[in-house]
Amino acid sequence: MxxxxxxxxxxxxxxxxxxxxxxxxxxxxxxxxxxxxxxxxxxxxxxxxxxxxxxxxxxxxxxxxxxxxxxxxxxxxxxxxxxxxxxxxxxxxxxxxxxxxxxxxxxxxxxxxxxxxxxxxxxxxxxxxxxxxxxxxxxxxxxxxxxxxxxxxxxxxxxxxxxxxxxxxxWPTGELFSVLAAHSILRHSLGEQPKPVASGNAFFRRWCEQALADGGDVTSRLFSIRAAGLLQDLKPDDAAACLSGLLIGGEIASASHRYGKGAASVVLIASGALGALYTEALGLAGLAVRTVDAxxxxxxxxxxxxxxxxxxxxxxxxx
Amino acid sequence: MxxxxxxxxxxxxxxxxxxxxxxxxxxxxxxxxxxxxxxxxxxxxxxxxxxxxxxxxxxxxxxxxxxxxxxxxxxxxxxxxxxxxxxxxxxxxxxxxxxxxxxxxxxxxxxxxxxxxxxxxxxxxxxxxxxxxxxxxxxxxxxxxxxxxxxxxxxxxxxxxxxxxxxxxxWPTGELFSVLAAHSILRHSLGEQPKPVASGNAFFRRWCEQALADGGDVTSRLFSIRAAGLLQDLKPDDAAACLSGLLIGGEIASASHRYGKGAASVVLIASGALGALYTEALGLAGLAVRTVDAxxxxxxxxxxxxxxxxxxxxxxxxx
Known part of the structure; x- marks a missing residue:
């Protein structure tokens, strides 16, 4: 009012x-x-x-x-x-x-x-x-x-x-994140309550770029998050950022492949932190973004x- | 003895x-x-x-x-x-x-x-x-x-x-199947106790072929299993066969892309029903298979x- x-x-x-x-x-x-x-x-x-x-x-x-x-x-x-x-x-x-x-x-x-x-x-x-x-x-x-x-x-x-x-x-990206974080072997890597991923996170960006380069194939890199915890001492919050970058990058690569022929821009209907993450990821994919608040x-x-x-x-x- | x-x-x-x-x-x-x-x-x-x-x-x-x-x-x-x-x-x-x-x-x-x-x-x-x-x-x-x-x-x-x-x-294929069947929205499609998928299943073959064609991108088709239940009356056991075909086909497409340069054959170390499913899926991918019992x-x-x-x-x- x-x-x-x-x-x-x-x-x-x-x-x-x-x-x-x-x-x-x-x-x-x-x-x-x-x-x-x-x-x-x-x-x-x-x-x-x-x-x-x-x-x-x-x-x-x-x-x-x-x-x-x-x-x-x-x-x-x-x-x-x-x-x-x-x-x-x-x-x-x-x-x-x-x-x-x-x-x-x-x-x-x-x-x-x-x-x-x-x-x-x-x-x-x-x-x-x-x-x-x-x-x-x-x-x-x-x-x-x-x-x-x-x-x-x-x-x-x-x-x-x-x-x-x-x-x-x-693309069931949000659900995949939740289900894998809670119920898969990645729960050991992400810990009980992973901190929400903020845009600008270096792990998010690197894994997102990799997923974009892999053209929507995300299953080949899921276990790498676990292995990076064992071999490279990847921390839980960083592991969550990796998983988020991997899944969002994979979604964008896959959807761009299906729908993006000739498209240089995307209308993003989103709010808050999720909107910021997608804006960043779409930018990494080279797409111009017009955001509309959800x-x-x-x-x-x-x-x-x-x-x-x-x-x-x-x-x-x-x- | x-x-x-x-x-x-x-x-x-x-x-x-x-x-x-x-x-x-x-x-x-x-x-x-x-x-x-x-x-x-x-x-x-x-x-x-x-x-x-x-x-x-x-x-x-x-x-x-x-x-x-x-x-x-x-x-x-x-x-x-x-x-x-x-x-x-x-x-x-x-x-x-x-x-x-x-x-x-x-x-x-x-x-x-x-x-x-x-x-x-x-x-x-x-x-x-x-x-x-x-x-x-x-x-x-x-x-x-x-x-x-x-x-x-x-x-x-x-x-x-x-x-x-x-x-x-x-490739965490078996774990993805279990976790998605039990904890994602696909649990509504697959039901409580999906029947194990047998080789020769038409749904398994069709979704496997599609996943092979998609080059390892499986996330774009996961939700289609749910939608096929709502729109095409896909039955629970058939939905399980779709998910299995999608994930195994995606694994083979992704792994072939990474390792298969020039490879025409694969040594499959497996037993029983899982061995039979992978033999079928590798055949759909055009790979010759030599099986060794696990x-x-x-x-x-x-x-x-x-x-x-x-x-x-x-x-x-x-x-």
Whole structure:
């Protein structure tokens, strides 16, 4: 809430509802954010407590009117969520994706969930849910060919051509880091609680460059991190930086190979420390980077979805 | 024990002592196996119970004389083992590796542990412990260039030139399969207890061929297994075959790229179902395979180590 601006009535609630957390924004008719609320009651909690109960609790705490519509993106729309919002098959224009939001039956309010995307190629099946909304809010030009990177647990790379998603892929980089750090032999190298890797780290840079040179082959170097601990006295925090550089460099090499033909630049939708690491790694790969803040992108995408679904008016620029 | 052959006195006990299990053979002066015993008291158990207690228990149960010497290979020689048998740095002749066995002090018997191998290149550090003994027992020609694959939890690929190890690498293929199946999002795709993959499986073959074509880049296709479950109704046992094909194909592509320059054939040291899977995958990669049974190789290597350390006579052909 910005107390300095003239008070306006909210018109729609926008909800980013992921696996472990949720964020709610109240938005006015012009697409301006009036209030924000965050909770740890993501999909996993909601499966036990009930999606409606959790949502209404947050809306009541924010003083939202009873009839106000709600637009939702994220894992709440998955098979394990509130209602499965069917996947839209790519290629698909971004606007059409948003307009296909699925309405939840039996609710007092008009509550809709943005669909995910499915790539149904026999040899490269893939899905996304939540990132399509970030993509819609990234302010991509409606013309031209754009390569988009959305890093995270399951990093998504998306090819957007003339405003339509024409293909995408998933690299489970964040998950590989967590699973290998906790459950593989590398746990002996990284220790119990490896310090988060900061950009500028020399180990991160060296292993990232090596992975870029190896063209996406990361499995050949995983065990080297363990061996470097035994033979070269590599320290746990440095080992974590090596693993991070190896996996991120490998992701970029692999995705560039698949999508980057002729691409000299990437739109990076990310925030905070992860955004800084990817900016550095993309730079090492020789790619120019335009960064869009991930939090702002999902908000803007939800507002755009509210417009596409007639919940608020017009087609003004998102706040 | 072969009751049909003339009874001979054992001269040395040979022990393959791994992380979770151990095998003991009594061997006569000519290098002939007289008796075998297996136990689940590998390194992990021995750390608690005591290495000497476990070894003497097995030897007593086999009726081994008190003064009989013992040759050991495997993780018992690691830093967490009975005694750290220092690594031999490659390049190194295989015979010299075996001859460098480290004697355990303060024992009634002459007990020695075969050293592991270390590759100390700054950009490709690596270690092995146990596989060097299999390698010594694989009956490689003393001349020429030979590429050796030893698949497992941590698959090793070794380049042997004129009887010397000149380089090696580790691909943690078995561990990646276990860790991803149990702890990543793929656990939803593979189910609780995926059936072991048999050779000839169509999913294994297709994903292996794809991974071979992708040149060792496996991370780009991991999530496709999950997506194929959601979009193409891929069944759990088939998903396990996909993951196995992807990881084994990726390993072979990556290792061939690193070591296979000009190599048309591979010596595969493996047993059972894993040996059959790798034989199939190496065939898909267009490589001719000569298979050596892994159990026989480690026995023969230990007997060779006993000879190199003067525990039994001569330099006859291993049994």
């Amino acid at each position: 910005n107390p300095g601006s003239p008070s306006k009535a909210p018109s729609v609630a926008a909800v980013d509802w992921g696996t472990t957390r949720l964020r709610v924004w109240l938005v006015d008719e012009a697409g301006k954010i009036l209030a924000e609320r965050r909770g740890d009651d993501g999909l996993i909690t909601a499966q036990a407590t009930g999606f409606s109960t959790i949502l209404e609790g947050h809306l009541a705490a924010m003083g939202a009117p009873e009839a106000m519509p709600v637009i939702i993106c994220g894992m709440a729309g998955s098979r394990q969520g509130w209602l499965e919002a069917p996947y839209v098959t790519v290629p698909a224009p971004i606007g059409a994706i948003l307009a296909g939001a699925a309405r939840i039956p039996g609710q007092r309010r008009d509550i809709r969930i943005v669909p995910g995307l499915a790539q149904r190629q026999a040899d490269a099946p893939d899905v996304m849910r939540g990132e399509e909304t970030q993509l819609a809010g990234a302010g991509l030009p409606t013309k031209g060919r754009h390569l988009v990177c959305m890093p995270g647990t399951h990093s998504k790379w998306v090819l957007v051509e003339d405003g339509a998603v024409t293909g995408f892929g998933t 939090d702002e992108a999902v908000r803007a995408g939800l507002i755009e979805a509210a417009r596409e679904n007639g919940m608020i008016a017009g087609s003004g620029v998102a706040a | 072969n009751p049909g052959s003339p009874s001979k006195a054992p001269s040395v006990a040979a022990v393959d002592w791994g992380t979770t299990r151990l095998r003991v053979w009594l061997v006569d002066e000519a290098g002939k196996i007289l008796a075998e015993r297996r136990g689940d008291d590998g390194l992990i158990t021995a750390q608690a119970t005591g290495f000497s207690t476990i070894l003497e228990g097995h030897l007593a149960a086999m009726g081994a004389p008190e003064a009989m010497p013992v040759i050991i290979c495997g993780m018992a020689g690691s830093r967490q083992g009975w005694l750290e048998a220092p690594y031999v740095t490659v390049p190194a002749p295989i015979g010299a590796i075996l001859a460098g066995a480290a004697r355990i002090p303060g024992q009634r018997r002459d007990i020695r542990i075969v050293p592991g191998l270390a590759q100390r290149q700054a950009d490709a550090p690596d270690v092995m412990r146990g596989e060097e003994t299999q390698l010594a027992g694989a009956g490689l020609p003393t001349k020429g260039r030979h590429l050796v694959c030893m698949p497992g939890t941590h698959s090793k690929w070794v380049l042997v030139e004129d009887g010397a190890v000149t380089g090696f690498g580790t 159990d026989e190789a480690v026995r023969a290597g230990l007997i060779e180590a006993a000879r190199e350390n003067g525990m039994i006579a001569g330099s006859g052909v291993a049994a």
